[in-house]
Amino acid sequence: MRIALFITCVNDLAYPGTGIAVTRILRRLGHTVDFPTDQTCCGQMHANTGYRAEAMPMVRNYVDVFDEYDAIVAPSGSCTAMIRDQYPRLHPPAAPVAARTYELSELLVDVLGVTDVGAEFPETVTYHPTCHGLRMLRLGDRPLKLLRQVRGIQLVELGDAEECCGFGGTFALKNPDVSTAMLTDKCARVRDTGARVLAAADNSCLAHIGGGLDRHRSGVRAVHYAEILAATGATS
Amino acid sequence: MNRPGVDRSGTGASAAPATGGGRIRTPLPFPTAAAPAVADTQLRANLHRATRTIRGKRARVVDEVPDWEALRDAGAAIKADVQRRLPELLEQFEASATAAGATVHWARDAAEACRIVVELTRAAGADEVVKVKSMATQEIELNEALEAAGIAAYETDLAELIVQLGDDTPSHILVPAIHYNRAQIREIFHRRMPDAPADLSDEPSALAEAARAHLRRRFLSARVAVSGANFAIADTGTLVVVESEGNGRMCLTLPETLISVVGVEKLLPTFTDLEVFLQLLPRSSTGERMNPYTSMWTGVTPGDGPQSVHVVLVDNGRSAVLADPVGRPTLSCIRCSACLNVCPVYERAGGHAYGSVYPGPIGAILSPQLTGVADNASLPYASTLCGACYDVCPVKINIPEILVHLRQQAPHPLAERATMRVLSWVMRSPRRWAAALRLARAGAGPLGAYRERRTGARTLRRLPWPASAWTRSRDLPLPAPQTFREWWDQQ
Numbered sequence: 244m245r246i247a248l249f250i251t252c253v254n255d256l257a258y259p260g261t262g263i264a265v266t267r268i269l270r271r272l273g274h275t276v277d278f279p280t281d282q283t284c285c286g287q288m289h290a291n292t293g294y295r296a297e298a299m300p301m302v303r304n305y306v307d308v309f310d311e312y313d314a315i316v317a318p319s320g321s322c323t324a325m326i327r328d329q330y331p332r333l334h335p336p337a338a339p340v341a342a343r344t345y346e347l348s349e350l351l352v353d354v355l356g357v358t359d360v361g362a363e364f365p366e367t368v369t370y371h372p373t374c375h376g377l378r379m380l381r382l383g384d385r386p387l388k389l390l391r392q393v394r395g396i397q398l399v400e401l402g403d404a405e406e407c408c409g410f411g412g413t414f415a416l417k418n419p420d421v422s423t424a425m426l427t428d429k430c431a432r433v434r435d436t437g438a439r440v441l442a443a444a445d446n447s448c449l450a451h452i453g454g455g456l457d458r459h460r461s462g463v464r465a466v467h468y469a470e471i472l473a474a475t476g477a478t479s
Numbered sequence: 480m481n482r483p484g485v486d487r488s489g490t491g492a493s494a495a496p497a498t499g500g501g502r503i504r505t506p507l508p509f510p511t512a513a514a515p516a517v518a519d520t521q522l523r524a525n526l527h528r529a530t531r532t533i534r535g536k537r538a539r540v541v542d543e544v545p546d547w548e549a550l551r552d553a554g555a556a557i558k559a560d561v562q563r564r565l566p567e568l569l570e571q572f573e574a575s576a577t578a579a580g581a582t583v584h585w586a587r588d589a590a591e592a593c594r595i596v597v598e599l600t601r602a603a604g605a606d607e608v609v610k611v612k613s614m615a616t617q618e619i620e621l622n623e624a625l626e627a628a629g630i631a632a633y634e635t636d637l638a639e640l641i642v643q644l645g646d647d648t649p650s651h652i653l654v655p656a657i658h659y660n661r662a663q664i665r666e667i668f669h670r671r672m673p674d675a676p677a678d679l680s681d682e683p684s685a686l687a688e689a690a691r692a693h694l695r696r697r698f699l700s701a702r703v704a705v706s707g708a709n710f711a712i713a714d715t716g717t718l719v720v721v722e723s724e725g726n727g728r729m730c731l732t733l734p735e736t737l738i739s740v741v742g743v744e745k746l747l748p749t750f751t752d753l754e755v756f757l758q759l760l761p762r763s764s765t766g767e768r769m770n771p772y773t774s775m776w777t778g779v780t781p782g783d784g785p786q787s788v789h790v791v792l793v794d795n796g797r798s799a800v801l802a803d804p805v806g807r808p809t810l811s812c813i814r815c816s817a818c819l820n821v822c823p824v825y826e827r828a829g830g831h832a833y834g835s836v837y838p839g840p841i842g843a844i845l846s847p848q849l850t851g852v853a854d855n856a857s858l859p860y861a862s863t864l865c866g867a868c869y870d871v872c873p874v875k876i877n878i879p880e881i882l883v884h885l886r887q888q889a890p891h892p893l894a895e896r897a898t899m900r901v902l903s904w905v906m907r908s909p910r911r912w913a914a915a916l917r918l919a920r921a922g923a924g925p926l927g928a929y930r931e932r933r934t935g936a937r938t939l940r941r942l943p944w945p946a947s948a949w950t951r952s953r954d955l956p957l958p959a960p961q962t963f964r965e966w967w968d969q970q
Contacts, residue, residue: 250963250964252906252912254963255916255962255963255964256916256919256920256958256959256962257956257957257958257959258956258959259959259961259962259963259965259966260959262963262966262967263963263966266967278963278964278967280909280913280964280967280968281909282909283906283907283908283909283912284906284912286906288902289899289902289903290883291864291883291886292886292895292899293859293883293885293886293887293888293889293891294887294891294896294899294903295887297899297900297902297903298903300903300906300907301903301906301907304907304909308909374863374864374865374866374867375864375866377866378865378866378867378869378870379866405867406823406867407823407863407865407867409823409863410863411862411863411864411865412863412864413860414860414862414863414864415948415949416945416948416949417510417860417948418509418510418513418824418860418861419510419948419949419951419952420510420513420514420517420518421510421513421517421824421827421828421861422863422952423517423951423952424517424523424827425823425824425827425863426952426953427952450953450955450956451953453954453956454938454949454952454953454954454955454956455952455953457936457938457953457954458940458952458953458954
């Protein structure tokens with residue numbers, strides 16, 4: 244199977260560790276992965292802010308770049324949701340490649356049939372299911388299935404886990420007061436757990452919640468769950 | 480006869496339908512209007528407690544229905560059918576209701592609807608009306624129009640009464656006074672209800688009893704009642720009102736004249752279609768298996784109930800919604816308010832921030848479509864697109880999809896448009912994108928190293944406008960010292 248990595252724009256620029264983690268997990272499982280360097284961005288920010296015409300070149304570029312692969316994996320629930328849910332409506336020829344695009348936990352659990360990826364991460368971790376992963380992709384407990392198999396991990400439940408953190412892409416900039424109010428509540432629920440690590444499937448949501456946790460000097464680290472699955476021993 | 484601008488061909492081929500008026504516009508942009516609510520800790524606590532309670536109740540009673548998803552599909556399918564043949568069904572309703580002794584009036588917009596109700600009230604020789612809680616009459620600002628014509632309008636729904644006595648506007652579709660707690664309600668009654676007991680406590684039962692005594696006199700003296708309708712049945716000409724308190728039934732049966740103001744989208748084809756909606760509505764709205772009162776009336780019954788029955792069918796922008804295939808399912812809304820109760824934005828901003836009588840996620844798509852998006856341009860952005868509203872909607876309105884659709888039509892700020900265009904130009908080209916990544920990483924390099932040396936974190940704490948909107952409450956991560964593609968190339 245030819246697996247391609249779609250490393251989203253936010254990950255490429257600010258969170259390269261997440262893409263590196265995905266690469267390591269898949270290689271550890273014995274798969275060859277490719278990173279086609281002509282990829283750019285899925286166009287979600289443009290499409291969801293009301294700039295469909297400006298998003299279209301990115302949609303077409305995605306189809307051009309990834310059409311030849313059997314499976315495309317993206318470590319981002321919202322970018323995967325953009326591709327799977329919106330691409331077929333925006334650009335019907337994108338439907339087949341969109342259907343072969345998976346969020347990391349879907350690829351591992353559904354396509355590759357793995358829940359134990361051989362990871363070790365001795366920390367208390369709480370998991371926030373981000374909105375697009377939860378309600379557009381219906382990831383369900385796939386990420387948790389993977390995390391439960393991690394050696395040494397202590398998973399603690401997050402209160403009001405399914406409530407949005409208030410990021411919402413450009414929402415955070417257009418409605419800063421409401422976004423901050425939602426963030427404050429989310430950070431409080433995270434601190435209530437006593438966990439030292441907050442995991443999620445979207446680095447943009449994590450940048451928002453992690454930025455809030457840092458601002459309040461909570462001592463909780465926000466980490467993409469791929470980096471936990473890639474870990475083998477003491478935390479980095 | 481004065482007909483609304485419903486496009487009878489169903490093709491949208493006629494001239495663009497008119498937009499609506501009334502209380503459906505945000506006087507202030509949503510972020511500005513939301514700011515005082517976000518800062519009001521009492522309001523935030525009231526909203527949090529109330530929405531949490533209702534959504535818990537809704538989830539419990541929905542979970543016990545094994546065919547809930549099939550019911551949702553059925554509700555959505557019936558509504559889609561109504562939208563496909565609305566002109567035909569409206570004419571059928573008019574014929575059935577007229578044959579049963581009602582008089583049907585058509586109102587193109589809010590002003591026309593108000594004028595019709597004022598004229599009918601005057602013709603009945605009344606200078607006051609009692610009202611059943613109704614979103615349509617709130618939408619067209621009927622109380623204000625009646626007052627301007629020298630006619631007093633008395634709300635009889637408990638929560639509407641609280642809001643009316645408090646000189647306030649409703650902030651929720653189902654629970655208009657959700658923004659008050661019981662102490663605040665006691666204070667309003669004490670101040671504004673002349674016949675309230677002097678020692679009125681803030682016990683819910685005592686407050687309800689005071690309102691009951693107050694309203695009883697109104698019901699017995701009123702000669703004209705004004706209602707809305709939850710459903711209008713085309714094949715029988717029947718109107719249906721679903722309520723919890725029984726005040727509606729008093730208004731619908733005691734007065735001599737009954738005037739019902741009904742949005743044209745409220746039609747259902749047949750009486751049997753009610754079966755689906757009488758299951759979907761109470762569970763989705765109040766979290767009850769069945770609502771306490773369901774009143775149905777078909778024209779005039781000689782010697783029983785109102786002898787003069789009028790139906791005012793209101794367009795007020797609905798034809799414009801109908802003409803847009805993507806936005807059209809908005810007209811499926813049965814005003815249950817489930818979307819408000821699960822919306823994290825509504826919970827923080829409160830209903831008044833939406834400006835319109837329709838707050839929350841449904842308001843964010845309905846109001847801009849009724850007025851034209853340019854007149855309500857901030858509302859499609861009053862959502863994180865988290866999708867909780869779509870999950871609970873009993874008629875499966877894909878609110879996030881319609882929000883994004885309306886954002887395409889919203890006028891965009893110049894600076895934002897320029898930024899988006901530049902970004903699109905960069906991101907459509909792998910070569911330009913790779914160069915931009917190198918540039919951003921190089922530019923942030925020294926800054927990141929500096930911050931890291933001083934604070935141990937590669938984040939920024941304070942940035943100038945417009946990035947200050949981000950850094951006022953969160954740190955901003957800096958580009959990493961090495962992008963992913965640089966790491967990949969090194970291998």
